[in-house]
Amino acid sequence: MDDHLELTAAYALDAVDPRERERYEAHLATCDRCREELASFWTVSGALAHAAGGPAPAPALRERILAQARSERPNLVPLRPRWALPAAASVAAVAAMLALALGLWGSSLAGELDRERSARAGAGEALAIVSDPGAHTVAFRGAEGHVVVSETGKAAVVLAGLDPAPEGKTYELWVVRNGVPRPAGLFEGSEARLVQVLTRPVPADAKVAVTLEDAGGVDTPTGPPLFETI
């Protein structure tokens, strides 16, 4: 049997070590058959979850999750909510989760492999930021999305429903501090949903803005932002 196809079962059961996981995910980027099989096997492992038979959670868990979410609602002043950080919180572990969400259920699965591979390489890092309990979120005004900023300032943008950049143009991200914008990465907006790590940290007193620029990007913005964080 095809070695990768067989590994799909182990992957769907999370029975792989980190190196096997990484190699398999790299293969998935290029293999329709394995992606289809994985989606199907995930439905089966999801069924296994129903048969796990563990006890009911404490009611307080629901309230804790909702309180955490509420404190991050983008239309509120962003706080720095902290629950007791699990001693075992591991960046690599949450990174894997987002790779899963982005790499496999992301919309940019077909074609354009080179660009996808570079995007995918950032997916793990993006997931680590997005799932970091110590991070906070700041909403964009004028676009559907937000910026998630970790305690170290590493940040990822989450954007949905943006029109693709016109031919010959690109969206450019900026970290704006004391009125000075510094370039923080480019994106095409071709995906229905975008999660991208900013190429520079976002200090607490900075904003994140997006402009439309000529393809290739520029060092200083040529016009006012299309939208920026609150």
Place this chain on the structure above:
Amino acid sequence: MRIRDHAHLSDEALVALVARSDEGALAELYDRVGGIAYGLAYRVLRDEALAEDAVQEAFLGLWRAAATFIPERAKASTWILTLVHRRAVDLVRREERRRSEPLDEAPEGATGSAEDNAWLHLERERVQGALRLLPDQQREALELAYYGGFTQSELAERLGQPLGTIKSRMFSGLARLRELLDDSAERGSWTTTSS
């Protein structure tokens, strides 16, 4: 009694609302999937605090990244359970807490309405029934991997089998379980309740 003004929505519609920071939608998703998620995390981790962490981190990831979810590609509940399982397995490996023995009988981990709970109970019995029909070696491989958190290499060592044998037991077991679950869904009486 909680007011469930999102109760009529599909899981996928709820995820779309979560992407727009609708807290009620997150609460409804938790009520539907949180109990299963916690039961799964507890089965893997055998520790209440760690299981809560796994569930909380997965729902937090959902809250922040719901916009990336593509409903055509998977059911929302599968997505959430996959996140929780991944997190639980990573935690259990780090904590060296892995267990292979089954749980003592525990009350079922439901958080939803009576109707949801009844459906979950049936679904649990259906999957457990299908598991019992698997060849022993396949069932053992699936249970140790999925509930025990063992990697395929660790399973090979533990069971004294070549890695290729373990891989093939997991693949055949999952494929067979898929058939059994499809069959039991086709027999009717289970198909009308999923949302």
